[in-house]
Amino acid sequence: MPVLHEWSVDPTEAIELQKQLAPRVERENRLGEVRHIAGVDIGFEDEGNTTRAVIVVMTYPELEIVDQALHRAPTQMPYIPGLLSFRELPAALEAYAQLTVQPDLIMVDGMGIAHPRRLGIAAHLGLWLDMPTIGVGKSRLCGRYDDVPEEKGGWVPLVDRKETIGAVLRTREKIKPLFISTGHRIDLDTSVDWVMHCLTRYKLPEPTRQADRIASRRTVALRQS
DNA sequence: GCGACAG
DNA sequence: ATCTTGTCGC
Numbered sequence: 257m258p259v260l261h262e263w264s265v266d267p268t269e270a271i272e273l274q275k276q277l278a279p280r281v282e283r284e285n286r287l288g289e290v291r292h293i294a295g296v297d298i299g300f301e302d303e304g305n306t307t308r309a310v311i312v313v314m315t316y317p318e319l320e321i322v323d324q325a326l327h328r329a330p331t332q333m334p335y336i337p338g339l340l341s342f343r344e345l346p347a348a349l350e351a352y353a354q355l356t357v358q359p360d361l362i363m364v365d366g367m368g369i370a371h372p373r374r375l376g377i378a379a380h381l382g383l384w385l386d387m388p389t390i391g392v393g394k395s396r397l398c399g400r401y402d403d404v405p406e407e408k409g410g411w412v413p414l415v416d417r418k419e420t421i422g423a424v425l426r427t428r429e430k431i432k433p434l435f436i437s438t439g440h441r442i443d444l445d446t447s448v449d450w451v452m453h454c455l456t457r458y459k460l461p462e463p464t465r466q467a468d469r470i471a472s473r474r475t476v477a478l479r480q481s
Numbered sequence: 482g483c484g485a486c487a488g
Numbered sequence: 489a490t491c492t493t494g495t496c497g498c
Binding site: 298300335344365367371372376377391394395396397435 | 486
Binding site for chain 3: 298299300301303304335429430471472
């Protein structure tokens with residue numbers, strides 16, 4: 257496996273690397289006992305010139321934050337559909353390296369294998385770290401799906417080229433569903449299960465929601481002085 | 482050839 | 489992703 261600094265910012269080479277790595281992503285469930293779950297999200301500042309990678313680690317089932325890391329760095333690559341991981345993973349890995357508490361499972365803002373070449377950012381991160389990961393996307397990259405059941409917890413398969421690549425899951429009644437997909441070392445049913453178990457009163461599962469809150473600089477009401 | 486297109 | 493206030497609805 258190439259190392260981080262060898263990653264190309266050239267689209268053509270990035271696509272070749274995806275084709276090489278995708279077959280190595282494991283889809284079977286190899287989850288052990290889960291006590292800590294991490295959430296990963298990336299935000300931007302300066303009109304996108306600065307990347308903010310955030311990782312939050314929470315306990316399960318309490319869902320309390322026990323560790324978090326933020327890494328800011330100059331943005332290296334533009335957003336190109338299908339090549340998101342090359343833009344966001346370098347910063348995310350830097351943040352991950354700062355963690356004191358190691359997670360047993362990671363939820364990533366974006367797709368797992370629900371990607372044209374089956375290597376969305378969640379799958380890429382999981383393969384890189386050899387860790388169980390789940391992709392939690394807010395919109396569709398590829399694949400087709402039927403109407404999603406209205407009730408919380410209802411879901412339908414996301415299908416691309418005759419293959420089920422994810423689940424379109426209703427995490428809140430009457431609210432746009434989430435796109436859940438396998439990252440690495442986990443299967444789809446287990447992925448959906450974990451997302452459901454991490455829900456409180458919001459659309460997003462807590463790990464991802466908390467990471468998103470910090471990455472986007474939306475913080476709990478604080479008093480300035 | 483013409484759309485679609487994670488964050 | 490981000491720029492942005494109030495507002496309509498469950």
